[in-house]
Amino acid sequence: MSSAMPLPADAALLPDVTAAVRTAGTTLRDRYTSHARGVSLNEVVDEIHANDDAVLDVLREPLLRARDGSRWAEDELAGGTLPPGEWWVVDPAEGNINHVHGMEDWAVTATLVRDNQPVLTVVHLPLTGDTYTAVAGFGARLDDRPLKVSAKTDLGAALVGTGQAKPGEDARTFRRIGDSVTTMLISGLVVRVSVPATMQLIHVAAGRTDAFWQFSDVRSGLVAGALLVSEAGGTVTDLAGEPWHTGSRDFLASAPGVHAAALTVLSPIA
CATH class of the missing domain: 3.40.190.80 (D-Maltodextrin-Binding Protein; domain 2)
Known part of the structure; x- marks a missing residue:
């Protein structure tokens, strides 16, 4: 991934984005059950869409308001390049299939993408309260602790x-x-x-x-x-x-x- 130009404005945006994602995480956590929901394919898909809709209702407007001129990438399963400019690429229930099946591996994510490079991201795990953040040029963190990849060479x-x-x-x-x-x-x-x-x-x-x-x-x-x-x-x-x-x-x-x-x-x- 090519490095994006660090912008102080991106780092300044992080507290507002983090607050919005954590609030959305509360919505998703409140919908969680430790048992699977839905038996037929249609029932499972309906549960997935209901999760998405509930979270987007509280997440979309705060993110668009936080960054003037930003746009929203509507299809979370889409791939390929985006038009130039700044876009919010959001997964309101990353791991939605796990959430619906009563498992614990799921999160809310919001990433600001500028000219097809991510420049700011927040990943919140509502069940544990952990929040992972990164801003291009400013490092990555788990809550207040800097993250560092493995030193493995084999x-x-x-x-x-x-x-x-x-x-x-x-x-x-x-x-x-x-x-x-x-x-x-x-x-x-x-x-x-x-x-x-x-x-x-x-x-x-x-x-x-x-x-x-x-x-x-x-x-x-x-x-x-x-x-x-x-x-x-x-x-x-x-x-x-x-x-x-x-x-x-x-x-x-x-x-x-x-x-x-x-x-x-x-x-x-x-």
């Missing part, structure tokens, strides 16, 4: 992860995911396969895991984690080794010491 000692970005990906993408898991099971130490991406990427940024890759360009699942990892000293590219941006076809974020080895393993998978 892929064979690395805990790595991947997952699917959304239901209904094409068969080629599913094959690439399966092939990548197989080759990383051989080359790495342990492979985690789970959703959502942001919940794995906060672990990369915090040095708890060593790499995450994904065969997708779904913006809302990648922009927050990409900025957190890069600001924590990690390396973020596509699987050709080029700097990642919202139009990239695929994604790799890792500790610098294992990045080249991970690319060697993953780049041949087509």
